[in-house]
Amino acid sequence: MSTPTAPATAEPANLGLIARFPEEWEAEFAAWGEPKYRARQLFRWLLRRGEFEPSQMSDLAIGLRERLRSAGLRTPAEVAHVKRSSDGTRKLLLALSDGGQVECVLIPMTRLDADADASAAVEDETEASEPAERTKVTLCISTQFGCAMGCKFCASGRAGLLRGLKAAEIVAQVLISRRYLEPDEDIKNLVFMGMGEPLHHYDETARALRLLMHPEGLGMSPRRITVSTVGLVPGIRRLGRDFDGKMGLAISLHAPNDEVRSRIMPMNERYPIAELMQALRDYPLPKRRRVTIEYTLMDAVNDQPEHAEELARLLRGVPVKVNLIPMNPVDGSGFKAPSPGRVAEFQQILSNAGYSCFVRTRRGDEVDAACGQLALSRDIITLKRPSPPAQ
Numbered sequence: 208m209s210t211p212t213a214p215a216t217a218e219p220a221n222l223g224l225i226a227r228f229p230e231e232w233e234a235e236f237a238a239w240g241e242p243k244y245r246a247r248q249l250f251r252w253l254l255r256r257g258e259f260e261p262s263q264m265s266d267l268a269i270g271l272r273e274r275l276r277s278a279g280l281r282t283p284a285e286v287a288h289v290k291r292s293s294d295g296t297r298k299l300l301l302a303l304s305d306g307g308q309v310e311c312v313l314i315p316m317t318r319l320d321a322d323a324d325a326s327a328a329v330e331d332e333t334e335a336s337e338p339a340e341r342t343k344v345t346l347c348i349s350t351q352f353g354c355a356m357g358c359k360f361c362a363s364g365r366a367g368l369l370r371g372l373k374a375a376e377i378v379a380q381v382l383i384s385r386r387y388l389e390p391d392e393d394i395k396n397l398v399f400m401g402m403g404e405p406l407h408h409y410d411e412t413a414r415a416l417r418l419l420m421h422p423e424g425l426g427m428s429p430r431r432i433t434v435s436t437v438g439l440v441p442g443i444r445r446l447g448r449d450f451d452g453k454m455g456l457a458i459s460l461h462a463p464n465d466e467v468r469s470r471i472m473p474m475n476e477r478y479p480i481a482e483l484m485q486a487l488r489d490y491p492l493p494k495r496r497r498v499t500i501e502y503t504l505m506d507a508v509n510d511q512p513e514h515a516e517e518l519a520r521l522l523r524g525v526p527v528k529v530n531l532i533p534m535n536p537v538d539g540s541g542f543k544a545p546s547p548g549r550v551a552e553f554q555q556i557l558s559n560a561g562y563s564c565f566v567r568t569r570r571g572d573e574v575d576a577a578c579g580q581l582a583l584s585r586d587i588i589t590l591k592r593p594s595p596p597a598q
């Protein structure tokens with residue numbers, strides 16, 4: 208399937224304008240001679256309604272709209288393509304204003320997911336009061352165009368890191384994806400599990416998190432947001448401090464010891480497992496909350512019963528829940544998923560050891576939107592790395 212590329216916007220958007228907090232607009236507007244309350248009006252247009260086009264901001268004076276337009280306020284991303292999978296998953300390909308591309312994925316929860324979610328959610332006292340008839344959707348967003356972490360089994364880093372996304376581009380993925388919800392759907396969870404390593408460029412990620420949480424914007428609760436990391440220890444510590452442990456945290460662990468982990472995840476050399484586990488113990492989680500451990504099961508690499516037992520020992524005493532992800536196919540990676548029997552056995556060992564442990568069902572597979580498959584499409588790879596001309 209070919210992916211039409213959106214026409215590049217004539218002039219790149221001034222991304223800083225979308226990532227401003229009301230107080231920052233107030234300071235700017237004071238210099239422009241605009242009343243203070245305009246700051247909140249504008250912030251709401253941008254961060255609550257997701258309207259980036261000044262001409263549509265009907266309660267702002269025409270002169271101000273014009274000034275914002277000439278300052279470079281415009282959409283930070285255009286939807287270049289939407290792929291729908293029969294399971295309801297929608298993958299959006301967004302064209303950024305400098306020609307970069309990122310993907311975000313809307314994943315409706317199935318009954319099965321909802322059950323797993325509820326039983327994992329002793330931690331979540333609001334669960335029962337939510338209207339049952341609305342479909343809960345998880346939105347998965349990207350934080351970088353490409354990735355520098357080099358995990359051997361993941362497609363996102365194949366072409367290396369092209370660039371980190373600005374806070375505006377991170378929040379825009381949420382604001383734009385909302386337009387693709389069905390009328391009965393709500394975004395219940397936001398996961399930073401798309402392309403890129405969110406803690407690799409911490410400042411933009413943290414700014415995006417604050418913008419998304421802002422009460423005059425979407426007012427998202429940090430309990431509904433999960434930042435997933437390969438295990439960058441200083442970033443984990445900073446995230447814990449800056450958000451008082453309230454931000455959901457997921458760790459891509461994928462191995463119970465350094466020997467296996469370093470083989471598949473080069474970052475483990477820098478932050479080995481003992482250091483990572485210490486950072487998790489120190490993460491100031493509120494009571495009853497848990498860190499998610501992601502564990503991609505790869506045939507004959509990390510899927511043996513002794514790996515499960517070693518993992519159970521490693522995680523002892525750390526408040527965690529475990530998500531097992533049978534390896535999604537990535538061409539040429541040389542890794543494959545274990546048999547369903549092996550997955551079940553692995554899960555059983557962890558459950559018997561007292562962990563809540565779920566197997567993540569494969570979603571969005573047919574549109575290459577499953578974990579580790581983002582940026583797999585040839586059209587995107589081509590865009591990043593033009594093939595050399597034939598000799």
Ligand code: SAH
Pocket residue numbers: 356358360361362399400401402403404405435436437457458459501503532533534535536537578579580
């Ligand atoms: N860099 C962050 C965010 C990426 S999240 C992180 O590493 O956590 C994407 C999740 O999918 C990670 O847990 C990643 O390890 C996992 N993943 C990557 N490739 C995969 C594949 N081929 N099959 C299953 N899971 C994969």
